[in-house]
Amino acid sequence: MSQDYPLVAAQTAVQTPTKAPRLRRGRGRRRLRGADRIIVILMVTIPTLLVVGLVWLPAIASVLLSFTSWNGIGGLSTIKWIGTTNYENVFTNYPPFHPAIQNNALWLIVLFLLATPFGMFLAVLLDKEIKGSRVYQTAIYVPVVLSLALVGFIWQLFYSYDQGLLNSVLGTHIDWYGDDKVNIWAVLVASGWRHVGYVMLLYLAGLKGVDPTLREAAAVDGASETTVFFRVVFPVMRPINVIVFVITVIESLRAFDLVWVVNKGRNGLELISALVTQNIVGEASRIGFGSALATIMLVIALVFITIYLATVLREEK
Amino acid sequence: MTRPQSEAEYLARMVPSSVAATSLNRRTLFKGAVGGAAALSIPGLLAACGSTSSGAAASGGSAKGTVTFGSNASDATPKKSFAAQVAAFQTASGNTVKVNTVDHNTFQENINNYLQGNPDDVFTWFAGYRMRFFAAQGLAGDVSDVWPKLSGYTDGFKSASTGDDGKQYLVPYDYYPWALFYRKSVWAAKGYTVPTTLDELTALSKQMQKDGLVPIAFADKDGWPAMGTFDVLNMRVNGYQFHIDLMAGKKAWNGPEVKKVFDAWTGLLPYHQSNALGRTWQEAAQTLQQKKAGMYLLGLFVAQQFTAAEQSDIDFFTFPAIDSTIGSDALDAPIDGMMMRNKPKNEAGAKAFLEYIGSVDAQKIALANDPGNLYPNSGVDTSSYTALQKKASELVGSAKNIAQFLDRDTRPDFASTVMIPQLQAFIKDPTKVNDILDSIESQKKSIFTA
């Protein structure tokens, strides 16, 4: 990985094994001169401070709050430490918790196995030089830009038991939103509908960056389009693939707004983020209990982050 | 009532508040306004004089003060109604009112943060536990000295405005009862009569089913409507006091009393519209409107789902007695009102505003602008009430005990995170009632003891 030392590559043959001190030592005027050093430090520290201050510190506070009982009112002295009671209650005395975990997992599986590949597939099709590509792109992307209020209305029109389009047209009597075995799938359709648009857009942006000559050469060699994609394009697209993968995980873990707009995440539509919201936001104010749920969510998220970072690390070695 | 009110509004626009304030003794002016409808034109006239005599000199004078008012009335009709009352108050008192309107749902969800941040001097809120809680937390201001100046409120409204410490923290603004609503035309055509006992209600329901109607429209997608059913059943089976004690966490949910309530409910469920968990109250109300359902247990606001022409066809009756020794004289009739923040920036102005809002004048303006509500001040001329409103106000007036609705009578964390999912679980599968009640009790303990 000697290319990873771009600023020294031009002049020094000897690589120092440690990377970080390079910046501080400032060896060689052409590496990081005073001004450059300050610039680099500023470029990193300002965003870091923002993210640490507004995301990570509150997150740590949230973890601490999960061991307390507090209604969010009054000074910090009104916070009562109660140890792991909240966690015990989450696992043993809170019926919505287990369905929520299952639903989040289901969400991840469906997006990962159906919506994401389909979005990628559409992007590949739309990457060709075809007439009206922009029209197709727009149509598929539009669901992404709509506000929640409109999305809620759209699906209410479809799924309403008494007046919905589905029951009227299909002649069925399915309680799409009320039946707790059906409603998660109904909402997943809506979620996939939007997710495909995201994935298509991002993947398309990535595909545009792929050197067309790669494909041309492979095609000249007589490889079929499918083979070209899987053997040539897909591997080159690795960074975008990772992005799409991470987005899918983020979307599934943080999935919230669709179930919230349907029934605030109850009766078969429990999701952890909705439970967090029910407990923390609003009048309920079970800050400690809600924070315990949030902490559990954080831990699950960290598992995915670790897997991701481990993959990156292995590759760099 | 429209004329003097619009005149007051008109004058309010004419007269800079500073003028009215500097040229008149606010206090007497205000008292005049409170005195009654006849007096309303007097401050108006005086204000008009003020504007002609000293209008030019007004630039240097400053208003008595600004009262900030946090309102949750974001939809057109109540917003207009508040605007008219605010305008009249400004003219009468010389205070300026700065209205901060946030939509109802957001206002409610954020109340904790709102009250701890930079709340307005006066804000809209509800009676019941929800009010007492903020009073006990020191986030609401004591308005006991406003109450002696209010006339026309029954003791019931006063006690509903009283915190745990015996002081008043609320001025009631409007209210609405819960009852079983129906369409007169449907009932007349089929010859139904109002049931007064549970057996009669059951018999009526059976008849309706025979006639091809859904006996009782029902919806609980949003979680709260079923609370109304529970409340009224509990008050009929166990009485008001037990209900309030249960709400306060003092009684067990898995005891025999509550089980009896759910038994009664189980008996009635077959007559309720099925698939309730996928339906909003508006859709359920539409089945009533479309004459597909016979009755619907809901608040008076159900009328908003009907067209203007249909309003006179709506009627209701209170839920019939289940236990004759308990009767049927308790009901849910949630009260909305206004509260004052703790240590308002302009306490005198805030109290004057609250006093005005509770006055007959303000209530008349409210009725003229927002006729769909019931107004608590008995001085309000009910002759402009519709038949439905009159009957509703009589129902509440004759009720011995008034509850505020489950989510206003108990801890909001318990109501929203425990009761909503558990009531939905019951509607889904009533046979699991024992497990459900055990779960409620066990979760209740973890919340109420926390």
Added chain:
Amino acid sequence: MASVTEAAAPTSGAPDAPVWVRKKKPTFTPRRVILHTFLTIIALAWVFPIAWAILNSFRDYAYTSVNGYVSLGGWTIKNYQNAWAQGDFTKHFLNSFYITVPAVVLTLFLSSCVAFVLARFSFKFNLAMLGLFTAANLLPQQSLLIPLYRLFRSIPLPTWMSDSGTMLDSYWALILVNTAFQTGFCTFVLSNYMKTLPRELYEAAEVDGASVWRQYWQITMPLCRPPMAALATLEITWIYNEFFWATVLLQSGDKFPVTSSLNNLRGEFFTNLNLVAAGSVIVAIPTLVIFFLLQKQFVSGLTLGANKG
């Protein structure tokens, strides 16, 4: 994503391959017809729900309430007029603008800075940094409400910056929160993209003695137009549609962005859904316009495609 680790790409592409030839292919072949038919069906399926909703936003609630939505009739444009007036959209659109534009610009700027440094230089803490930024995106935002609320409430601002005297109830808080939450994702996307830029690009610049800043601004940024356009489109949409932080951190209804003020169209109990739909259609228009504008940018960004440098 089984082949994520399958990094070794066949490198059969000849560097001096002729320019784009596919254009010359005939556009009318059976395969093309199938492709277009398929894409048309998908596009219609995707747009139909929206079209259905828009159609119903042009209907009188009194009519749909009696006849149901699966019917025709009751056409009106009143919903749009009423929504605009009741929602006070003129004011709230401006509010959205004050929040979204600075937040998106700041997000893209800050994240491109971090991404540049992470992609360009190797430090020990590179990976940790990437994790720090990416993981920030996975946190449930709702759970951070109480600590953030307390934090903002305790930071005083002069009254010329915030009439409430604190960060609470000010656009500053909202812009910073949105930026903090979105920076992670953008950093992640951009650093991935920047890593694909060939090192050689910088070598010449270095010989010329170009400063780090100039390398960032004049070499990296122009090459990052496609991902920046994609990100700008997404970020504008996300931040513009964001309403959670707006409703919890702002306390004056007058300051609410347009997405939060949509709730003004709902009553305490009764909601005219058709009216809300009309309002939501109005609210969706700016994001659609942005998409059309940036989509172009997107396409023109191609000619600067990285691997062709």
